[in-house]
Amino acid sequence: MANIKDIARLAGYSPATVSRAINHSGYVSMAAQTRIDGVVAKLDYAPNEIARDLSQGRTANVGVVVPHLNHPYFTQIFNGILTAAFAAEYNVVLLQSKYDADLERGYLEQLHRKAFDALIFTSRAIPLGTLKRYQKYGAVVCCENPGDESLAATYSLREPAYQQAFRWIKAQGYRRIALTLSRSDELSATSQLTLATYRCVFGELPAPELLKTAVTTFQDGYVAAEQWISQGSSPEFIFSNGDDIAAGIRQCYRDQRMMVPPLMGQENQLSGRLLGLPTITHHFQRVGQAAFDLAATGEIKQIPIPAELILR
Template sequence: MVSISEIAKKAGVAKSTVSRVLNHHPHVSDETRQKIMAIITELDYMPNQLARDLSRGKTQKIGVVIPHTRHPYFTQLINGLLDAAKTTDYQLVMMPSDYNQEIELSYLNQLKMEAIDALIFTSRAISLDIIETYAKYGRIVVCEKLQKSNLLSSAYLDRHFSFIEAFSEMKARDLENLVLLFSRNDETSATYQSALVAYQDVYGQLSTPYTVFGNIHDFNDGLKLSYQLIKDDSIDGILATSDEVAAGLIKGYEESGKTCPYIVGQEGLLVGQLLKLPTIDHKSYDLGKLAFKQALSDIISQEVLFSEYLPQDS
């Protein structure tokens, strides 16, 4: 492997001069710069990335903890992160977790060991208390509302009012037996919490029955679930996990020959527009861009985006 010393010796300059050229330092004459660059090309020199990271105290890498990409919320969020990163010198390191706490802890330890400069939790299973103990090692951003924290930044969605509008529309249509679908049927899920609170605000806590299903992510999940739902003729409204899930449900009902219940999708996808579905746009692409900005910021902050209900006739 060619070293800076070899380049300096062949160019007849000091190692510091070669270093300045490699780091685009302005205080080098054009003649010297061109001479050194010609030698670098001739010797096919490649800088040692680890050494460069150590010398400047940064890796220029940001870790993104992502549970999975089976749901469009996460794929759109990743797209926002990627587009934000394109305008910088930072690289994104995707860290799949599948909501495994041990795996999430290993990613926090990568921050501690300075393998990455910052860490973004798009969703999590590990406790906030544990996450906060690692904040001293680098910026940590979580994609959820924090009750109180002076250590973590958060970029989060306020889903409540969009769910209120969706359930109000369903109630106005006299829908009384609802099915609520979730990607993660868990009280720690922000979507789960927001949807149930909004449902109770509109329908009341005990007045109207509803059924909850979890682990519903994509078209095929919706299609498979439809085979179960068509057995219950009393179901008249469904809050789908996404527009893709809604499309799977519609397909299943069409195949059965039964009338499909009124369905509200989520994520504002093209398939929903084509099917003219009412949907909730959770702005996950914009959330990704916002989370990336916070990962680079020296200021700890909480910033919020608002989901938007898009009725059928919009």
């Protein structure tokens, strides 16, 4: 395979002149440019983009760590990152983690080895302190409130919208309220916040039989509703963690020819709009765009984006 030295020998110019001509990075006379272009065409030479990027100290690659794409939280954030990255001419590499801490550490080591300019963690299993230690190798961005950790972060500011939602539900006179969550509060900061806000408004946590975790899809919502029906513990109101999930719950009640409890979704999905469900939009597309901006600039700061309650 030909290299710059081969082109320089055949063209009769120095490797530095050949490099400038190929990369259009400095002055080259018209005669030299024409001669070098001819040799490049004859040898069918193409620059090694990876080597060139590394020599310039960048890869134009941003890795995005996601546990899965079964919930709109991840798909909307990822789409926001893609939109911003495309405009900035960056490549985005999807890195599935399945909440496996070893996989996540492996991606951080790839950052250390310069496979990426930056990593964006949409969610994580490893401690925030571990992310912080790798900032010296490249930008590391998390999509959650990092608290006291000095990390680049952007996230949906959920609590005010959750407070509004639970106060509205309480004002309607509902007391036996069911919740669906993606993960348990032991593993998820979002679940912790949801339950803490619920307790703040209602003075207690929901009854254990009304709380369902590992719910991320339409089918998961359907199964949760089946369990409530079979247990005879049908709630007065259901606060779900996604409009598609709420649609699954609704469909189960309809299939059983039972009255559908009032529902609230999240993420302002098409299903919720078609069904006229009240919802909370967390503006995750904007979170993704802000996450990319932090990854591209390397700036260490926190950008909260307020969530919004939509009543229908």
